[in-house]
Amino acid sequence: MRTVAYYKGCLASLSAKELDISTQALAPKVGLELVELERVTCCGAGDIHEAEPDYYLHLNARILSYAEATGCDTLMTVCNVCTLNLRQANFQLQGDAALLERVNANLESVGAPRYSGGVDVLHFLWLVSAGDGYELLKDAAHKGLKGLKIAPFYGCQILRPSKLLGFEDPDRPESLERIIKACGGEPIDYPAKIKCCGFPIIQAREDVALAELIQPIEQAKEAGADAMVTPCPLCHLSLDAWQSKLREQTGRDFQMPVLHLSQLIGVAAGLDDAELKFKRHVVSVEPVVEKLSV
Amino acid sequence: MAMQVALKIWRYDPVAGERALREYEVSAPEEATLLDVLDIVKDQVDGSLAYRKSCRMMICGSCGMRMDGAAVLACKTRMYDIAQAGHVPVVSAMGNLPVVKDLVVDMEPFWGKIRKVTPWLEPGYSDPGETEHVVSQERMDVIHKESLCIMCGCCVSECNSLEADPDFLGPAALAKGMRFVGDPRDEATVERLQSYSEKHGIWDCTRCYFCQERCPKGVDPRDAIAKLGAEAMRVGIDSDMGAKHAKWFVTSAKTTGWLRETELVPKTQGIAKSLKEVKFAMGLLRRGKVPPPFPPHVAKDVGEARALYDLVKEQEREGAKGIVQGEKALGHLEPEAHGEGPREPYGEGSFARPYLPEEKEEGA
Numbered sequence: 298m299r300t301v302a303y304y305k306g307c308l309a310s311l312s313a314k315e316l317d318i319s320t321q322a323l324a325p326k327v328g329l330e331l332v333e334l335e336r337v338t339c340c341g342a343g344d345i346h347e348a349e350p351d352y353y354l355h356l357n358a359r360i361l362s363y364a365e366a367t368g369c370d371t372l373m374t375v376c377n378v379c380t381l382n383l384r385q386a387n388f389q390l391q392g393d394a395a396l397l398e399r400v401n402a403n404l405e406s407v408g409a410p411r412y413s414g415g416v417d418v419l420h421f422l423w424l425v426s427a428g429d430g431y432e433l434l435k436d437a438a439h440k441g442l443k444g445l446k447i448a449p450f451y452g453c454q455i456l457r458p459s460k461l462l463g464f465e466d467p468d469r470p471e472s473l474e475r476i477i478k479a480c481g482g483e484p485i486d487y488p489a490k491i492k493c494c495g496f497p498i499i500q501a502r503e504d505v506a507l508a509e510l511i512q513p514i515e516q517a518k519e520a521g522a523d524a525m526v527t528p529c530p531l532c533h534l535s536l537d538a539w540q541s542k543l544r545e546q547t548g549r550d551f552q553m554p555v556l557h558l559s560q561l562i563g564v565a566a567g568l569d570d571a572e573l574k575f576k577r578h579v580v581s582v583e584p585v586v587e588k589l590s591v
Numbered sequence: 592m593a594m595q596v597a598l599k600i601w602r603y604d605p606v607a608g609e610r611a612l613r614e615y616e617v618s619a620p621e622e623a624t625l626l627d628v629l630d631i632v633k634d635q636v637d638g639s640l641a642y643r644k645s646c647r648m649m650i651c652g653s654c655g656m657r658m659d660g661a662a663v664l665a666c667k668t669r670m671y672d673i674a675q676a677g678h679v680p681v682v683s684a685m686g687n688l689p690v691v692k693d694l695v696v697d698m699e700p701f702w703g704k705i706r707k708v709t710p711w712l713e714p715g716y717s718d719p720g721e722t723e724h725v726v727s728q729e730r731m732d733v734i735h736k737e738s739l740c741i742m743c744g745c746c747v748s749e750c751n752s753l754e755a756d757p758d759f760l761g762p763a764a765l766a767k768g769m770r771f772v773g774d775p776r777d778e779a780t781v782e783r784l785q786s787y788s789e790k791h792g793i794w795d796c797t798r799c800y801f802c803q804e805r806c807p808k809g810v811d812p813r814d815a816i817a818k819l820g821a822e823a824m825r826v827g828i829d830s831d832m833g834a835k836h837a838k839w840f841v842t843s844a845k846t847t848g849w850l851r852e853t854e855l856v857p858k859t860q861g862i863a864k865s866l867k868e869v870k871f872a873m874g875l876l877r878r879g880k881v882p883p884p885f886p887p888h889v890a891k892d893v894g895e896a897r898a899l900y901d902l903v904k905e906q907e908r909e910g911a912k913g914i915v916q917g918e919k920a921l922g923h924l925e926p927e928a929h930g931e932g933p934r935e936p937y938g939e940g941s942f943a944r945p946y947l948p949e950e951k952e953e954g955a
Contacts, residue, residue, distance in 0.1 A: 307850035311882040312875075336892045338848035343798055344840035347820040350913025351903045356844055356896060385917070392920025399906075407898040457800035458811075460924060467804060468661055488660075493751040493799035500859045501794050501832035508755035509797060538875055577879050 299429070301373040302364035302416070303331035304383070307339050308530035309375055315574035316530050319559040320375055320421065322572035326437040327425050327562070332367045334360070336409075340382040342531075343454075343497065357386035358400045362412035372418045375559070377529035381454040383418040384461050390414055420455055422528040422558055423464050426472035434479055438565035441481030443589055445524065447561065448485050448517035449473035450536065452529040453493050467491070473526065476558070480565035487516035496535040503542070510535055511543055514551050524554040524585045526561045533557055538579045554582040564589065593618045596628050596674045600640070601683040603690050614679065619670065625682070626654050626665035629694075642694040649807065652741035655748065656694045657683045662745035664807045685748035687757075700757075701744050704764040708787065712771060715778025730775045733915050737770035737815050739808045746802035746812050758791045762802035762812030765793065769815040772822055773911055784823040793819050794833025814918075818911035825910035835859045845900040848890025853881050 309317040324331050337360045339345075346353040360383060364372040374380045390397045391414040401411040424430045456467040465472055470491065474484040490513060495506030514536060517525050527533050537555040544550045556564075560573050564585075575582040597616040603609070617631045626644055633640045645651040647666050654665040658680050673680055688696035716724060746762040753759045760768075768787050771777045787793050793816055802812040824834055836859040843851045856872070857865040865872075875881050882888070890896070908916060 307852065310849060311888060312852055312880045314879065336890065336895070338890050338893065338896045339840065339844050339850050341840055341844065342850070343817075344837040345844060346914070347817045348824050348834075348837040348841050349900075349903075349909070350817075350821055350911075351906065351908040351916070352841065352844070352900055352913075354913070354917065355899045355903055359895065359899065385921070388924050389917035389920045392923055393917070396916060396920065403899060403902050403906075407895045407902065408892075409895050409899075453799045453801075458803040458813075461921075468659075493797045495755070495797055497798045498752070498795065498833065500856060501836050502756075505752055505756045505759070505795055506797065509751055534880070538878075538880060541871065541874060579874060579878050579880065 298325075298330045299328055299371070299424075300330040300332060300369055301371040301419075301424070302367045302369040303333045303373050304337060304340075304360060304364065304375075304379060305333070306374065306376045306379040306530070307342070308534065313530040313533060313557070313577075315577040316375055316533070316557045316559060318574055319557060319563045319568060319572055322568050323437075323559050323563050323566060326433070326566050327430050328433040329373070329424065329430070331373070332369060334363050334367070336363050340379045342378050343382060346382065346385075353382070354386050354389065354396075355400060355403060357383055358390055358412055359404060359409050361387055361390070361416050361418075362404055362410045364416050365412055366410045370415060370417060371424075372416050373421055373424060374418060375421050375528075376531065377420070377452045377454040378531055380418060380420045381461060387414075387416065387418055388461065420464075420528060422455065422472055422476075425562065426476050431475070431479070434476065434562060438480040438562060440565050440567045442477070442561075442565050443481060443591075445482045445585065445588060446485050446520075446522050447477045447482040447556075448487060448513075448520065448522035448525040449477060449490055450494070450513050450517070450525050450527040450532060450555075451491050452527055452532040453491075455528055456491060473528070473558070476562065477526065480562060482561075482565075485517065485520045485522050487513070487520045489513040489516050494532045494535045496531040499535055499539060506535070507539065507542060507546060510539055511547065514540065514543065514553050515549075518551050518553055522553070523588060524556055524561075524582070526556045526558055528558045530557065540580055552580060552584075554578070554580055554585050556582070556585075592621045594621050594623075594671065594674050595619075596623065596670050597679045598625075598628065598632075599679055599681045600632075600693070601681070602640070602693050603684070605692050612681070621671050623670050624666050625656075625658060625663070625668040625670060628670055629665060629682075640694075641692040650741055652743035655685050655743040655745045657685055657748065662686070662748040662805045664743055664745065667807050685744055687748055687750060687753050688744065696744070698744065701742075701747055701761075701763065704760050705742065705767055707760060708764045708768040708771075709779070709783065710764075710767050710771070712774065712777050713779035714776050716776060724776060726775055730773075732918075733818075733911055734770050734773035736810050736918070737766050737773065740766055740770070740810045741808055742767075743807065745805045745807055746810075749801035749805050751799040751801060752795050752797045755797075756791065756795060759795045760787070760792050762796075762816065765796075765819060766810050766812040766815035769819050769911075772819060780822070781826060781828070784819065784826060784828050787819055788823050788828050788831050788834070793823065794831045814914060818914050821914060822910045832859050841900075845897045846893075847887045848893040848896050849888050851884060851887065853884045 341353040459467040477484040495509035499506040643653040645653045684690045839858040
């Protein structure tokens, strides 16, 4: 068992609870013991980085300090945006002693622990697509996906900027494909799998966002995908919930089920309905479930 | 020593309106760049091949093009490892700009946007007389990266927002805008920030980070756009929905700690517009995607996050300064590969899927 500090982030705490529930249920099967952080806040999602950058740095330093206080050397995330925000702040603090000292003095004066720079921020995808986690996943996913065609959708902020994420080739990633195969599914290939889902501007610039969102869904559909899978709950929300807006705008009803990564592995690992929570999705996952039950 | 280099080039003949993928193989010196190889093809195989070049040393910004679907400077791209791996790369014109011939794009839409950001100093200072205006290193650090731009267009080629909205000012023009907003000699800061905050400006950026990934000079255009957003909000230019969206995250963090998701829509779009979204919201509500705002989901010890907010406000690292302070550490960053370690850059399988939108269009 590898013990990691677990940072849920905002969406998995509330509107994407199914992500948290399936992740917690799956963790022991892939060798992860999760220590949930209770005193932490939102990472700022890139918005606080833009609105109040110094506050962004402090909020993330505080998350890192509480992760370090658990004694774990790894902070596990389940969201691309949390991953980028936390890794960026972490590198800024680790690489600049004067900056780290000012932030630590501030943390101390509000009663939070100091941060020494000893935590690595790793996304759940990275923990189960390589090394021991991957070996355990291959054993755990024994129920298989019966050759279902799955379209991997990476999202932006788990790939770029690669200098800060650095897990795999940002133009030709293969971690999701590896997992889909290990779970008995067939990964399908399409150009937009590394492009943007439009989520960050879906409220302020809906038309622009929808013109981005349609690309991966349309291409996945054309390539014959039974479902899409994503490691990011923000991508999930736009891909799943905003499909109805695409229908309004273009008249095309894609009905493309979208799974969180933990749900995809969870299905193959035999998690039950109460742990998968497919009923919380806007686009029905029923066609996928039916194909698997045959 | 010489080596054999093979490549495929997407040719476009504007007179006949025909496109074709042609393969070439030439002998080139081992130190040859993509630009050198194109020169050899043009010299020895087909003199009608069109591409732009000038300085050959990564400073004029003329030879932006795509290799295997990713924008590069041809003069910065060495071919040795690629040729040794037996890989035959596909070379095509940059994206998001009209193709004139072969690898040459029409840069006019690019220059039009650069002009829109008033890319020159609007000085308000008095005549310095015999002396000169001294700008401190600390102030120059704020626009150091933005000053490195050679306007090659590699960022624009890959911008996902620009692809969806051709009127978006885009990463190059906005980074240029930040170069002047951050210059202490410029007196048009507020006017600039107002103009850049309009539709098709700062708040159209979808944070896909392709610009940051592709820029061959380390300008980091997305960070420049974030600096513009931070400066706009610092001086109170915050009426755009994008700015309101960003501010709600700050309010959420310092009140409950977590994002107050359900209130985000009315706080961003205003009550009237969000009421039009009731039908959409009801669909989400049925699936538990609209968490009730009461009782709020409050982080334990959120008082610390509130106190931190007040504390950092006093320390005056607001606006772009708050982003610039982290650049030194990131500038020196050479993170060790984690997970499975680095892949061979040109090893087997690493070019398995070159994505070429042009290729798809051709097949369609």
